[in-house]
Amino acid sequence: MIDAQVPGLPHIESAFQPVLSLAHGAAVGYEALLRATSGSAPCSPDEAFALARRAGRYGEYERACTLHHLRRFVRFADDETVLFLNLHPDVLADPVHGPALADDLLESGVTPGRVVIEVLEARQDTPLALIDAVDRLRRYGFLIALDDFGSGLTNLGRVWDLRPDVVKLDRELICKAVTSYRNARSLLRLVDLLHDIGTFIVVEGIETEEQAQLSADCDADFVQGYYYGRPTIDVEAGGTLARVPTSTLGAQLTDARKLRRVSDLDELAPYRRAFGLFRDAWCWGVPIERAARHFLECEWALRVFVLDNTGRQVGENIESERHDHWRRATFPILARSAGANWSKRTYFRDALVRPGETIVSEPYMSSSSKNLCVTLSVLVNVGGNGFVLGADILFEGLCRTLA
Incomplete structure (x- = not known):
């Protein structure tokens, strides 16, 4: 040594x-x-x-x-x-x-x-x-x-x-x-x-x-x-x-309380209420553009969409008009939402195993525009068929309201 x-x-x-x-x-x-x-x-x-x-x-x-x-x-x-x-x-x-x-x-x-x-x-x-x-x-x-x-x-x-x-x-x-x-x-x-x-x-x-x-x-x-x-x-x-x-x-x-779970955030309450109105209206047959009106009026709401029970999207997204710069597609093909398969998303899988319950996802990167989203989702039954309704919230914006 x-x-x-x-x-x-x-x-x-x-x-x-x-x-x-x-x-x-x-x-x-x-x-x-x-x-x-x-x-x-x-x-x-x-x-x-x-x-x-x-x-x-x-x-x-x-x-x-x-x-x-x-x-x-x-x-x-x-x-x-x-x-x-x-x-x-x-x-x-x-x-x-x-x-x-x-x-x-x-x-x-x-x-x-x-x-x-x-x-x-x-x-x-x-x-x-x-x-x-x-x-x-x-x-x-x-x-x-x-x-x-x-x-x-x-x-x-x-x-x-x-x-x-x-x-x-x-x-x-x-x-x-x-x-x-x-x-x-x-x-x-x-x-x-x-x-x-x-x-x-x-x-x-x-x-x-x-x-x-x-x-x-x-x-x-x-x-x-x-x-x-x-x-x-x-x-x-x-x-x-x-x-x-x-x-x-x-x-x-x-x-230590800084990292509350997203689903526990009080700031999500208005989004949850508006999502419930969207769900009820859509299930009653109201066209999706009208059914989504209350949700899309929320400050950081981005879009709503509908998936079938296999995870494939039915129709195009209904987008908020206030956050255009946040939702520009990085690659043009990613702007096409109809027919896209989202069956691997946790918000879809969690909705399937907890039917009727509003699911709040963890933040994840949107595949179209790279911004972080939190998605509300719920499995509903209409005419004997299962659908998952989804609604995206801009996480970057929501973060600004958090203490």
Whole structure:
């Protein structure tokens, strides 16, 4: 194992920041962060590693930082605490330093299952070498995390390739998610997708109460950021990190209410009432243009349409006249609605299994114009035949009315 300092390069010191479990209100582990100095002046991690790279000693410096973090960690950590270690893909995939780094970790005395290797976001020209390196670490028992997901090259393909145990979401995602209901829902869907793949989710960069509550609302597993605890060097056994203030975590899980289900939105009430009038009038034989009048008068109503019981559209859409710029077809053929088959749409399938009940879809992209829609639908019986009535609401517009 190499020495924990590298002569001629910035002095290495370790800071630790808690990663907290929302469900348990306690730290699951701590991320080790480099706090370097060059001479007597602070030196940022980017600057320190740039100096090491220019000196041709990047791998050596990365290993020295890892060793220093491990030695500091064992001074305060209990037997359940996990250490998150940031490692550059170039070092992991290096034919010399990659295996040597694994040996350093194994010789540290820290059980592999208590070490999470965070693969940093960086351009990687040898992806197969990185995959092999990660597989080798996983076989030893180390956990794998992807850092800064949602920025740069850390994409879904890398998740599939590396099969991480943990994905850490870039802080920009939570910053943007709190700015609108639509962004918040997109973050929720991203967390759901990553959970489906089989990873734990850490939301990084939490600095405000609103960001903390939204992270809970999105069903994140773990959280990290200044709101919960800043990185600190001055920590020893039983020190400050053991007393991270987590009393508000339970309240955040209970109080998070930003992401109400679309079907529960009070703002949909006038659309539901108008859709009921449309349904009743159409079933009584009123021509669809007249039957749809009340619904299309609603502010963000886009269109109504009728499907047969196989999902094929009967006739053309009846469109609102007030949102023409929202419904221009991206491709001309998509403007043809009569005869189109919508049997795979969830609003159609849900209507079939719950006849007579008004269904409220989740937001989805309209196939004709790319805008997001929420569709109200209902299965009715007219003359012994089943039909599904549908009505689209512009989700972008509806979002503007949401708190």
